[in-house]
Amino acid sequence: MPCTQAGRTRRFCRVGGEDWRPCLETAQTWGWKPAGTLLPYCPPEAEGNPGPDWKWCGTYLSNDWQEVTDEDAKAFAAALDRAIEARAKRALRNDDDTDLLSNDDYTDDTDLLKRVADFARQGGFLIR
Numbered sequence: 001m002p003c004t005q006a007g008r009t010r011r012f013c014r015v016g017g018e019d020w021r022p023c024l025e026t027a028q029t030w031g032w033k034p035a036g037t038l039l040p041y042c043p044p045e046a047e048g049n050p051g052p053d054w055k056w057c058g059t060y061l062s063n064d065w066q067e068v069t070d071e072d073a074k075a076f077a078a079a080l081d082r083a084i085e086a087r088a089k090r091a092l093r094n095d096d097d098t099d100l101l102s103n104d105d106y107t108d109d110t111d112l113l114k115r116v117a118d119f120a121r122q123g124g125f126l127i128r
Helices: 017-029 070-093 110-121
Strands: 002-005 012-014 066-068 125-127
Touching: 012 110, 017 070, 017 110, 066 070, 070 110
Parallel strands: none
Antiparallel strands: 002 012, 002 125, 066 125
16 A cells, blocks of 8 residues: 655655555554544546545545545554554563564564654655
8 A cells, every 4th residue: 555645745655455454453552543534635527526425434444545634644653653662672571582473463564663653753645
């Protein structure tokens, strides 16, 4: 799910669909309260405009050029930072990394979380 930084500077963060959902779930586990995304403006005459009665659901899981606000992006990044910090503390407490890896649910996606957090910390973005 490529994400594009909105605003004057264009930055990109490519995250595969199979990795994006775990990022969202991790952030929620660590306190992020999703505000919901905003659907970008679509002129009434634009091809594919769903019309004035269509309601946007605020999803983060499609790639419809929806907008994540600055405040929401920064809260998302802060939650990912908490998860990363907790993992680092846990790793320091364990003498043997195999303890972490013995849990079937555990995968070390810390580098991915850092990359996404660094991107989101810079402010609002579009999901496309």
